[in-house]
Amino acid sequence: MTTTDWLEELRGERPDLGRASTAGRVADVLRTRITEGHLRPGTRLSEEDIGAALGVSRNTLREAFRLLGHERLLVHEFNRGVFVRRLTVDDVRDLYQVRRILECGAVRRLAERLASAAAPSPTADLLAPVGAAVEEGESAAAQGAWVAVGTANMNFHQAVADLAQSPRVTEAMDHLLAELRLVFHVMDAPQAFHATYLPENRAILELLEAGDLAAAESAIATYLDAAEAQLVEAYAAAAARG
């Protein structure tokens, strides 16, 4: 192992060091509680109450709110406070519109990169995260761990977007999926929703492994269309009830 390897490894741990910010840690705590559904959409987050509960000052808490606001998990209404975001049906449609562009675009860019390199199919290490997510989902389903099935499904699509090998696409997809979690917790049975699409994930993986990226892209598109339709219907019904 050379010196530059050492340094390169250390670079990877730099983000952990920067985590010392109090506001960042507060944001982490709130983010988890939101994405895991303990804080329902529409809930108002009182500066005083939460500040007292977490033992941080209002100013620091405000910085945490800003962080989550830009991730679209919170909305900030002037002179009224911050609320856990409540997504409209139009928001859900838009999220899937962006997913179509991002996920299909990632596969398409990968295809063009392979074409210019005269490679027949993606290398195994590129697809490793995708395959891992597929198996993670299947084994979770076998054990009946439905929550884990949901996160595995998210990991799968995150891995697909990561095929673009673009830090900005990765981050955008990360935020996008966090937003989508807001929707899932309003539904009745998000478990069944995710389990439905496990076979499709494997089919997409196999198309990617076979190097038929055009078919994979098209499979993702139809997957997203179906998921959007099902989700919009279920969400509209849930929203109508309250």
Next chain:
Amino acid sequence: MTTTDWLEELRGERPDLGRASTAGRVADVLRTRITEGHLRPGTRLSEEDIGAALGVSRNTLREAFRLLGHERLLVHEFNRGVFVRRLTVDDVRDLYQVRRILECGAVRRLAERLASAAAPSPTADLLAPVGAAVEEGESAAAQGAWVAVGTANMNFHQAVADLAQSPRVTEAMDHLLAELRLVFHVMDAPQAFHATYLPENRAILELLEAGDLAAAESAIATYLDAAEAQLVEAYAAAAARG
């Protein structure tokens, strides 16, 4: 005009009402100075100095910094302060990677929407902003207003991305172009750079108007490849000098 029309119009003015925040206005001021090149990349923004100059407290200024940090115009280094972002060559490549996905994706989504509606070509009002940006650029070039040529070019690509009719894509493209402005100000002659591509913009517009969206998408892709190559070369040279 019915009552609901009135109300719908008013909804569009809601964002203007929320603009009363001091931190938001401070962020606006700083954003302009950064994107217009008055604050060079790498510059450190002292909390005390800027707070005194703008007449706001450190806490408020911090909120403004946080806002711009999430737009990637500023970088925040713990215990060291905030700096105007200095983009690496890899950042430039990534920005163009995302542009390819977003702009081409927007056209592609538009094509699929037209196909499902059995429409031969996009409606005129959809392409109006694109056409306006093209003419804006050409008339600015005729008058030698090179700065205006640059903004017109940005408007063109923003308009292309807006074809996706997705609020999130619009916002992402907005932030992306703001980031790119950081690069242009480091170059020697950004004017000539933008002027080169005026004819291409018109060609893309005509392909869109003709309804040949596949050709338009491919034209955008080659445009972006060329622009990226030229920009990366110029930027690397400028970065090497200092």
Next chain:
DNA sequence: GCGTGAAGGATTGTTCAACAATCCGTCAAT
């Protein structure tokens, strides 16, 4: 000369307290 380490100043991180501005619910009046 050169790398090491300590002292000092400057800047940021965080908290606290205070006041102004704004919103929300209540209640009375028309």
Next chain:
DNA sequence: ATTGACGGATTGTTGAACAATCCTTCACGC
């Protein structure tokens, strides 16, 4: 039922204070 005024509660913003950290300088020893 709508309007208008009042009062409590919450947020917006400020200023000051202290701890933690970084950067510079300078002296020291090899």
